[in-house]
């Protein structure tokens with residue numbers, strides 16, 4: 001059995017927490033907030049999921065700092081997921097690219113990534129009632145579920161190769 005831990009931070013509207021819960025259910029994973037997780041805990045798991053909302057073009061600082069403070073790992077499988085007000089673009093908001101670089105530098109092998117819109121009322125947006133109201137919605141959850149099933153399949157295929 002693959003042991004999976006999902007480490008997340010979701011503080012704006014608990015958008016990412018909804019996605020984290022769906023993925024955790026499919027993967028039968030343990031789910032922990034990053035501020036309640038000790039670096040040593042990841043040793044007990046084969047697969048780690050990292051997720052947060054996107055803040056100022058990046059995954060949440062708490063999650064980034066957590067990864068930066070980890071000791072080096074050896075090819076440990078991980079996946080990343082986020083919710084955001086706007087989709088990632090090649091010109092700005094390079095959140096996936098930035099976070100992947102940090103994880104790879106630590107020695108993680110990234111086997112999947114997921115993003116969907118999240119309700120966003122930051123700053124001036126609150127005066128217009130926010131954007132992405134109701135997101136993540138049922139359809140987003142369904143996509144998150146599919147993402148998790150694909151991860152599961154991929155791990156089984158990878159194991160057969162060994």
Ligand SMILES: Cc1cc2nc3c(=O)[nH]c(=O)nc-3n(C[C@H](O)[C@H](O)[C@H](O)COP(=O)(O)O)c2cc1C
Pocket residue numbers: 009010011012013014015016017052053054055056057058083084085086087093117118119120121122
């Ligand atoms: C302080 C702050 C900064 C944000 N910066 C961005 C950003 O740079 N790009 C973006 O697409 N969304 C941005 N958002 C929107 C959040 O990424 C979005 O609402 C996300 O779903 C929040 O996730 P959470 O509820 O799990 O914390 C920002 C929200 C806040 C509160």
